[in-house]
Amino acid sequence: MERGNDVKLSILALLVLASCAATKATSQRSSGHDTLGLPPVRAALEFPAGAIDVTIGWMVNELARLTGQELTMTPVLRQQLDQLHEPLEITTPVPADEVYPYVEGMLATQGVLIAPVKAGERPVLGVFSPARQQRAEGELRAVSIELDQVEALADHPALLCQVMLVFENVDSRQLQTQLRQLLVDAYGTKQCVPAGDRGLLLQAPGSQLLSLVRVLRAVDLASAGRPRAEPQPAVGPAIPTAPRPGG
Numbered sequence: 001m002e003r004g005n006d007v008k009l010s011i012l013a014l015l016v017l018a019s020c021a022a023t024k025a026t027s028q029r030s031s032g033h034d035t036l037g038l039p040p041v042r043a044a045l046e047f048p049a050g051a052i053d054v055t056i057g058w059m060v061n062e063l064a065r066l067t068g069q070e071l072t073m074t075p076v077l078r079q080q081l082d083q084l085h086e087p088l089e090i091t092t093p094v095p096a097d098e099v100y101p102y103v104e105g106m107l108a109t110q111g112v113l114i115a116p117v118k119a120g121e122r123p124v125l126g127v128f129s130p131a132r133q134q135r136a137e138g139e140l141r142a143v144s145i146e147l148d149q150v151e152a153l154a155d156h157p158a159l160l161c162q163v164m165l166v167f168e169n170v171d172s173r174q175l176q177t178q179l180r181q182l183l184v185d186a187y188g189t190k191q192c193v194p195a196g197d198r199g200l201l202l203q204a205p206g207s208q209l210l211s212l213v214r215v216l217r218a219v220d221l222a223s224a225g226r227p228r229a230e231p232q233p234a235v236g237p238a239i240p241t242a243p244r245p246g247g
Contacts, residue, residue: 036143036152036159037116038100039067039123045094045102053088056106057081060127063103066096072117073127080129084110104158104206113205115140115160115188130187142203150213153206161202162188165216169223172200175216183212 045062047054060081064071073081086106094102107114111131117140119123126140142160145153150163167175176194183192183204191203200216202209 008195036145036149036156036161037119038156038159039069041066041096041099042068044096045099047091047093051088053085055082056084056086056110056112059086059103059106064125067123067125068100069123069125069162071127072124077112077127077129081112081127101155102159104131104156107158108205108207113158113160115142130185130189136180147213150210153210155206156203157207159206160203161200161206161209162191163209163213164195165202165213167200167202167216167220170216170220172196172198175200175219197229 041063043066045059045066059080060071061191063069104114107127110129112127112129115126115128116123117126128140140160143164146164147163147165153159153161165172172194176192179192181198183190183202189203189205190208191201193201195201202212204212
């Protein structure tokens with residue numbers, strides 16, 4: 001009987017330890033950063049009572065407040081965002097897990113992008129508009145992500161990111177030539193750089209990068225069963241022959 005009680009006590013102790021570990025892990029996730037290195041949103045986004053519209057500048061300020069980030073942008077861009085009004089058809093609060101895609105979606109439609117400038121206890125978020133040529137001072141670096149993180153970009157349409165894509169069946173140098181006509185812009189935010197025969201470094205805003213990666217991976221998969229073209233022998237110039245007698 002005592003042995004049975006000891007077993008029960010051991011099982012109970014293990015369950016308590018497991019519960020404590022799960023609680024600690026949950027606490028770390030809620031107080032840490034998401035998979036893309038951005039601070040999590042702490043609460044829902046609530047609109048002012050009776051508001052029929054808000055400015056894009058107000059949305060950016062609320063994103064910063066709800067995530068504990070400081071903002072950096074040029075004074076000109078700040079003034080422009082404060083003058084851009086967004087009508088509100090629905091004024092119900094935006095849930096915390098939808099705040100990033102909601103605010104970034106509004107920014108992306110205006111050609112405005114974001115990129116972290118500094119992490120740590122005092123994170124800083126850069127806001128810039130390539131089309132208006134308004135950048136915060138210093139070079140804003142894209143978020144470098146792994147390929148298994150790319151699906152998370154569905155919630156970050158305005159986040160500038162870059163990812164390395166390695167193909168199994170496609171020559172990346174040929175794709176790079178074709179993609180330059182569709183992807184690369186004059187501002188340096190969208191880039192397509194080959195790395196060897198099979199690698200391609202892509203940089204673009206989150207939603208565009210996600211769509212591009214999906215398409216390119218489908219192209220690579222579709223090319224798996226396609227026979228590769230054999231090199232053709234070089235054909236030299238025709239050698240003139242002498243005319244036949246009586247011809």
